Amino acid sequence: MPHETTKNAAGALDVAVLVSIGRHPVTGRTRRADQDARAVEAALALDHARVQLIHAGHHETDSEAALRGYLGMGFEALTLIEQAGDADVLPALTDALREAPPRLLLCGTRAETGEGSGLLPYLLAESLGWPIVTGLAEIERVEPEHVTLLQALPRGQRRRLRLRLPAVITVDEAAPAPRQSAFGPARRGALAVSEQASRPDTALADWTLEPARPRPKRLKVVKAASARDRFKAAAAKAEGGGGQVLTDATPEQGAEAIFKLLHEEGVLRR
Amino acid sequence: MSEIVRRDPRKEWIARNRLHPEHLDVLAELGEGAAPSEWPGPNGRIRRDPHAVGFTGPNGIKRIDRSGVQQGAGRSSAGDRGDGQPARQRVEIESPAFLVAVVPDLAGGRLSSHDRDLLGLARRLADADPQAPGAVVAIVFGEARESGFAEAGVDRLVTLDEPRLAGYAPEARIAALSAIEESLSPRHWLLPDSALGGGELGRRLAARLGERPAAGLWQIEPDAGSALGWHATCRGAAGSLDIRRDLPRVALALALAECAEPVSETVHAARPLAPPALPEAFSRVEDLGAVAVDPASVALGEAEFILAAGNGIRDWEGYHRAATALGATEGASRVAVDDGFMPRDRQVGATGTWVTARVYVAVGISGAIQHLQGIQRCDKVVAVNVDPGCDMIKRADLAVIGDSAAILEALVTRVEQARQEDGGKRDAA
Numbered sequence: 002m003p004h005e006t007t008k009n010a011a012g013a014l015d016v017a018v019l020v021s022i023g024r025h026p027v028t029g030r031t032r033r034a035d036q037d038a039r040a041v042e043a044a045l046a047l048d049h050a051r052v053q054l055i056h057a058g059h060h061e062t063d064s065e066a067a068l069r070g071y072l073g074m075g076f077e078a079l080t081l082i083e084q085a086g087d088a089d090v091l092p093a094l095t096d097a098l099r100e101a102p103p104r105l106l107l108c109g110t111r112a113e114t115g116e117g118s119g120l121l122p123y124l125l126a127e128s129l130g131w132p133i134v135t136g137l138a139e140i141e142r143v144e145p146e147h148v149t150l151l152q153a154l155p156r157g158q159r160r161r162l163r164l165r166l167p168a169v170i171t172v173d174e175a176a177p178a179p180r181q182s183a184f185g186p187a188r189r190g191a192l193a194v195s196e197q198a199s200r201p202d203t204a205l206a207d208w209t210l211e212p213a214r215p216r217p218k219r220l221k222v223v224k225a226a227s228a229r230d231r232f233k234a235a236a237a238k239a240e241g242g243g244g245q246v247l248t249d250a251t252p253e254q255g256a257e258a259i260f261k262l263l264h265e266e267g268v269l270r271r
Numbered sequence: 272m273s274e275i276v277r278r279d280p281r282k283e284w285i286a287r288n289r290l291h292p293e294h295l296d297v298l299a300e301l302g303e304g305a306a307p308s309e310w311p312g313p314n315g316r317i318r319r320d321p322h323a324v325g326f327t328g329p330n331g332i333k334r335i336d337r338s339g340v341q342q343g344a345g346r347s348s349a350g351d352r353g354d355g356q357p358a359r360q361r362v363e364i365e366s367p368a369f370l371v372a373v374v375p376d377l378a379g380g381r382l383s384s385h386d387r388d389l390l391g392l393a394r395r396l397a398d399a400d401p402q403a404p405g406a407v408v409a410i411v412f413g414e415a416r417e418s419g420f421a422e423a424g425v426d427r428l429v430t431l432d433e434p435r436l437a438g439y440a441p442e443a444r445i446a447a448l449s450a451i452e453e454s455l456s457p458r459h460w461l462l463p464d465s466a467l468g469g470g471e472l473g474r475r476l477a478a479r480l481g482e483r484p485a486a487g488l489w490q491i492e493p494d495a496g497s498a499l500g501w502h503a504t505c506r507g508a509a510g511s512l513d514i515r516r517d518l519p520r521v522a523l524a525l526a527l528a529e530c531a532e533p534v535s536e537t538v539h540a541a542r543p544l545a546p547p548a549l550p551e552a553f554s555r556v557e558d559l560g561a562v563a564v565d566p567a568s569v570a571l572g573e574a575e576f577i578l579a580a581g582n583g584i585r586d587w588e589g590y591h592r593a594a595t596a597l598g599a600t601e602g603a604s605r606v607a608v609d610d611g612f613m614p615r616d617r618q619v620g621a622t623g624t625w626v627t628a629r630v631y632v633a634v635g636i637s638g639a640i641q642h643l644q645g646i647q648r649c650d651k652v653v654a655v656n657v658d659p660g661c662d663m664i665k666r667a668d669l670a671v672i673g674d675s676a677a678i679l680e681a682l683v684t685r686v687e688q689a690r691q692e693d694g695g696k697r698d699a700a
Contacts, residue, residue, distance in 0.1 A: 026509065113509040118486035120474050127478040132442070132555035135471050151562060152439070154467060157569030160439060161559040168555070173466065204483060209515040213506060216489055219529045229337055244652075244668040248659055255671035256681035259632070259653055260689070262669050263597070266651055268576035268630045269686065270563075270598045 014050045014143055017098070019108035019121075020079070022058065022067045026113075031063045033070030036109025038179035040137075040172040041074055044107050045180075047140060055097065057082035057090035057197075065192065072190030073182030081192045089202035091121060095128050096197060102129070104166045105148065110135060110173040116205060126169040133169040134162055137176055287327045359538040364426050367406035371397045372457035373425075374448070375409060376468040380416035384533070385463050385526050387423050392491065392524060392531035393461050394424045396501065399493065408457060408544065412436050412444060421541040424534035429544045439558040445475045446552035452480065454547040458499065464488070464523035477521040484521035489530050491518060566600045571617060571624040574600035576632075577649075579619055582606040583635020583656060586676040590634065593679040596686055602626065604636045620645035634675045638663030655679070 018041050023034030044052045054071055058064065060083050072079055082093050098106070111119035126133035138153040141161070148168065152160045153175030164170070223234040247255055263269050285297040308323040325335035371393045375386035382390075390407065397405035406426035414432055429451065435443050451457075460480075462473035464487055477484035487506035494502035497517035506525060507514045524530040566574070578594045579602035580587075594601045603613035605620060619626050621641035631649040636642060638654075638661055646652060646666075654667035655675050664670040671678055 024509065024511070026511070029511075111509065115508055116486075116514065117508045117512070118474075118484065118505075119470070120477065120484065120486065123474040123478040127475075133475075134556060136467055149559070152467075154561075155573065156575045157564060157573050159562040159564055161562050162439065163557040163559055165555040204516075207516070210507070211513050211515070213511055213513045216529070219532075224535060227337070244664075244666075244670055246659065246664060246667075246670040246672065248672045250671060250673065252673055252677035252681040253685075255655070255673055255678045256685050258669060258671060259655075259678075259682055260685045262651065262653060263576075263630060264689075266630050268599075269689075 014047065014105060015103040016044045016047060016050045016052045016105045016107065017103035018044050018052060018054050019094070019106065020054050020056050020068070020071050021109065021112045021114070022056075022064045023113040031067040033067055033179075033182065034109055034113045035179075036111065036172055036174070038071065038074070039174075039176040040107040040109055041071055042179040043137060043140060043170075043172055043176050044105075045075065046177070047143060050105075050143075052076070053103065054079040055082065055094070056080070057094045057097070058084055059086040059088070060192075060194070068192065069187040069190060070182045073184060073187030074180055075183070075186060076190055077186075078191045078193050081194045082197050083194050084197065084199040085201065087201050087206065088199035089205075091124055091128075092200055093197035094121075095125060097195070098125065098129060102167060105143075106131070106167070106169045107137075108169070108171055110171045122169050122171045129167075129169075131167050131169050132164055133171070134164055135171045135173070137170050137172045139176075140170075287331060288329055289326070290329075359422070359536060361539075362537045363540050364404050364406045367397075367426070368400070368403035369397075369405040370408050370427075370455055370457035371405050371459045371461065372408045372410060372451065372455070373461045374469060374472060375411070376463050376465055377411060377413075377415055377417065378468075380414070382417050382419065382423055385465070385524075387533035388530055389461055389463050389524050390424045391533040393459070394534055395491065395531055396459050396461075397426075399500070405458065407539070408455065409541075410448070410451060412447075421538050422534070424537070424539050425541045426539050427544045428541050429546050431546050431549070433549065435552075435554075438560075439556070440554065441471060441475060442554045442556060443549075443552045444472060445479055447546075447549050448472070448476050449479055450547045450549055452476075458520070459518075460521040462521075462523050464525050470523060473521060473523045480521065482519055482521045484523055485516065485519050486523045487525045488522045489525045491530075566594075566598050569600050571600060571602055571619065571626055574602075574626065574628055576600065576630050577602040577619070577626060577628040578632045578634065579603060579636060580607050580613065580634050581636030582610075583637075583675055584612070586679075587612055589676050589679055593683050596683045599632065600628075602631075604633075604639070604642050633663050633667070634679065636663050637661040638666060 020037045020041065021034050023032045023037070025032050041054065044050060054076055056068055056079060060081060068079060082097055084090055084093055108122055111117050122133055134150065134152060136153045138151040138159055140148060140150045142149045146166055147163055148166055149161065149163050150170065152162050154160055223231055225231045225234060247258055282297050282301060285291045285293050286301055288294060309317055309319050312318040325333050328334040373390055373393045375382055375389060377386065393407045397407050407424055408427040408429060409420060409425040410429045410431065412431050413436065415430065420428055431447050436447060460476060463469035473484060485503045485505045488503050489506060490504040492502045493500060499518050501518035503516055503518040503522065505514045505516065506512070576599045578597060578599035580590050581604035584590050584607065601617055602619040603617045605618055605622060607613045608615055608618045618624065619642060621644045623645060625645050627648045629650045630653065631646050632653040634655045637656065637658060643662060643666055652667045654663040654670040655678050656663060656670070656672065657674065659672045
């Protein structure tokens with residue numbers, strides 16, 4: 002376990018990872034949340050880092066099994082901020098992070114249970130006054146005051162960002178997959194319970210929660226001035242042809258045509 | 272003068288015979304072609320003479336041609352724009368009762384279908400009360416290449432085009448949005464709930480404004496009991512829950528959810544609005560620019576440019592060389608994978624990966640239906656094949672018939688030549 006060997010090293014980076022209870026999308030059983038596990042993996046990939054796991058929420062048998070999934074990734078303890086079932090965990094988390102502020106805070110983008118609005122990292126960053134960056138792909142370098150990271154963009158692209166510490170970084174599916182959770186360390190790990198006052202989430206109590214129903218699909222409505230246009234649209238066959246076909250062209254002419262199209266679409270890198 | 276109607280049977284015969292060379296002249300002379308079948312009445316209502324519709328056919332039978340080729344080709348009816356689309360009603364909102372602010376993603380500088388849905392949702396919010404209509408304000412970062420803001424339902428347009436808002440500058444952008452909140456104080460803020468862009472910006476804005484946003488919103492219904500008069504339905508808990516709640520000030524509408532119909536019947540003013548003075552924001556996030564990504568490492572499902580190989584490839588070395596030179600992600604048809612030329616994770620099609628590339632170049636792929644299903648969502652398809660009758664040619668936007676190896680080689684030469692010219696220009700400049 003590399004992070005343990007560096008535990009007492011001077012100048013080690015304090016990293017806290019917020020972990021939550023996940024829910025398997027098919028079976029509905031509790032599990033370690035996928036994005037949070039990726040955040041733990043990203044923290045474990047750091048050199049010279051002291052990684053601490055924090056969970057705030059209701060403590061029961063189901064959730065304990067899920068939390069032990071994180072311990073099984075190679076941790077001896079997890080800080081558990083115990084809250085009531087209907088609590089808003091944000092004030093308790095903010096207080097806990099203010100008391101012992103880490104240099105870097107990692108977490109998943111969205112929870113898999115509850116409201117799952119993905120707002121918690123932003124609210125934490127706002128109340129702590131730290132910068133926040135989403136969509137982490139890889140942490141490249143950690144300096145005493147800055148961290149350089151790659152952010153995942155759509156279409157597999159990456160962007161390099163430099164961020165002032167302390168900071169919040171959220172992790173989504175673009176980060177490397179988490180390691181497997183080992184059973185022995187998961188059993189042996191300890192849950193260090195810390196009590197915090199729990200404040201109920203009054204807004205959530207007013208809302209109606211129900212299992213998601215399928216969204217209605219939009220019908221294809223043809224708006225046309227005349228009956229003839231409507232009929233033409235309804236009877237239209239799938240577009241066949243319409244493309245340009247180059248027969249009897251030399252390879253150079255063909256290549257020139259393809260090059261022109263690629264250039265117009267702007268997919269050729271320089 | 273005499274009341275007796277004089278008939279010219281020959282002219283009548285020519286008037287009946289559309290193929291006669293003097294047909295049009297005779298029609299004009301007899302005044303038949305000009306007889307209007309519709310005209311505005313004294314009260315502004317359209318009056319119709321059903322007897323004036325159509326023409327007398329060659330057998331003396333009245334024919335009505337509704338294709339618009341013969342009759343009425345020149346004068347289209349009032350509600351027609353000529354391209355078969357009904358004319359849109361122009362709407363101008365001079366003094367709006369409230370504002371609905373929309374921050375579209377504008378991927379590539381253009382409104383996506385999601386942005387249009389979002390503007391449709393904003394229109395629903397704005398037009399709920401016809402006595403006191405609101406105005407939709409679109410807030411655009413950077414120079415937009417889109418010209419259809421008016422058709423998409425935008426009343427006012429704020430363009431924030433400053434160098435420090437370019438690139439990834441979430442803190443500067445959120446400071447700009449806060450300034451707009453102070454100067455315009457819109458009643459609603461609507462953003463698309465996309466991973467990077469609206470989803471991130473909206474959450475930052477909600478955290479800044481101290482609002483609890485409706486994330487993953489996909490439906491709104493009028494509800495007199497709530498603060499803003501609307502009820503929202505949002506997806507929660509990784510899409511497994513529906514949360515029904517009052518619509519808050521900040522709402523993030525789900526992508527692919529078709530949260531509302533895009534605007535299709537009206538055209539709005541899209542009047543430019545001067546942006547407020549932006550505060551200096553202290554940025555703690557520095558954008559060091561895009562990183563060159565090895566195209567071979569990009570997952571096939573999200574690759575932008577794919578060079579796919581099929582059974583028609585004989586020179587595999589040349590194919591791999593071409594993919595490297597073009598900077599394309601490699602894909603393959605099932606046959607190429609089954610024959611062991613390409614790994615299984617590069618297979619495109621119903622049994623492999625459904626790709627979403629913008630440009631898909633199919634080399635030596637005849638186009639089995641499973642393969643064509645897999646490339647349904649590609650924008651441009653280029654086919655290189657020896658068989659001009661294959662299905663891929665029918666699907667392709669550009670097809671080149673010929674030997675794939677020679678064409679790929681010529682393409683590589685062309686691309687390298689273009690790069691050298693480009694490099695030469697840059698050195699000279």
